[in-house]
Amino acid sequence: MPLTMHTSNSGKRDSRACGRLAQAKKVTPLSSDGRDPSLYWSLNQKLSSIVTRRYLINTSPIIYSPELYCMGSLNMSLDDKLKALADYNACDISDALLKLKVPGAGFLADIAPHNLSPSQSPIIAPAHTVLFAPKSSSVPSSLPPSSHFADLTPPSTITVISQPPGQRNAVLGGLVAARIQKLGSVGIVVDGRIRDISELRSLGVNVWAKGASTVGAGGESKCVGVGVEIEVEGVKIVPGDIIFADPTNGVVSIPQDKLDAVLELLPKITGADEKVRIDVLENNSGLQDAFKKHRSNL
Numbered sequence: 689m690p691l692t693m694h695t696s697n698s699g700k701r702d703s704r705a706c707g708r709l710a711q712a713k714k715v716t717p718l719s720s721d722g723r724d725p726s727l728y729w730s731l732n733q734k735l736s737s738i739v740t741r742r743y744l745i746n747t748s749p750i751i752y753s754p755e756l757y758c759m760g761s762l763n764m765s766l767d768d769k770l771k772a773l774a775d776y777n778a779c780d781i782s783d784a785l786l787k788l789k790v791p792g793a794g795f796l797a798d799i800a801p802h803n804l805s806p807s808q809s810p811i812i813a814p815a816h817t818v819l820f821a822p823k824s825s826s827v828p829s830s831l832p833p834s835s836h837f838a839d840l841t842p843p844s845t846i847t848v849i850s851q852p853p854g855q856r857n858a859v860l861g862g863l864v865a866a867r868i869q870k871l872g873s874v875g876i877v878v879d880g881r882i883r884d885i886s887e888l889r890s891l892g893v894n895v896w897a898k899g900a901s902t903v904g905a906g907g908e909s910k911c912v913g914v915g916v917e918i919e920v921e922g923v924k925i926v927p928g929d930i931i932f933a934d935p936t937n938g939v940v941s942i943p944q945d946k947l948d949a950v951l952e953l954l955p956k957i958t959g960a961d962e963k964v965r966i967d968v969l970e971n972n973s974g975l976q977d978a979f980k981k982h983r984s985n986l
Contacts, residue, residue: 769947770812770930776954778810778934781942784953787986788946796939797921799877799896803889804935811875811894811933815925815941816845819913820859820880822852823906830913837911838864843872846931848941850918851880857907858900862887869893875933879920896939956986 782793862884875894881901930942967973
């Protein structure tokens with residue numbers, strides 16, 4: 689049955705999220721270290737994705753290597769967790785990550801959608817990382833011989849590409865994006881420049897980037913790794929971290945070992961904000977007093 693989101697008010701949104709979380713039970717984590725970038729996660733079967741009326745989610749079970757992905761304390765499948773996240777926006781996610789002291793609150797700064805409507809719903813999926821280095825760099829490539837990074841794209845992921853700062857060339861163009869899309873990626877986030885804008889639009893691929901260029905990747909860059917830790921504006925991302933790409937508010941990365949804590953915090957944070965809104969707009973309360981009353985104990 690197609691899944692839909694009702695967003696008439698945050699109270700209903702919070703009650704649904706609370707209902708999902710209330711059914712959760714404690715389970716034993718699969719790993720003591722969920723963020724080891726040397727352990728590359730794997731998909732045990734090809735996954736399919738669908739776009740519902742309100743959000744894009746994976747509909748087949750995603751099975752990661754247990755060494756890398758820790759399901760944590762909530763007895764929910766990853767699909768259920770992504771569905772729960774879809775009740776919120778990127779600002780809500782960053783509010784939770786800020787409470788959890790995640791650097792930069794997970795926000796990937798200055799990265800904007802390039803062919804999406806602000807009315808489009810967020811795209812939420814695990815990260816597949818790609819690392820570029822300066823063309824003159826002595827850093828060796830870890831890619832298999834005679835391979836292109838686009839050919840190594842796992843399905844039902846969001847490809848996150850890291851480009852060295854200050855470069856004028858693009859690291860993503862129409863042909864590369866077409867291959868990534870063909871292999872099942874649901875979106876591409878580029879910490880750098882893209883090109884072939886018209887071609888990207890005609891493909892219908894979901895792309896976020898910092899800027900554009902007319903110059904191909906070979907101008908100044910070379911790919912040196914996939915499935916490795918990357919850093920975007922101080923935010924570290926490893927494969928399997930959850931990318932929340934919101935066309936309206938921006939892109940946020942959720943560390944996989946913080947996902948359960950984020951889900952527990954979200955209904956509390958948004959519920960407190962709704963109470964503040966009611967006190968200020970309906971009860972004529974001062975904003976500072978309302979913040980102190982409803983937010984101070986989070």
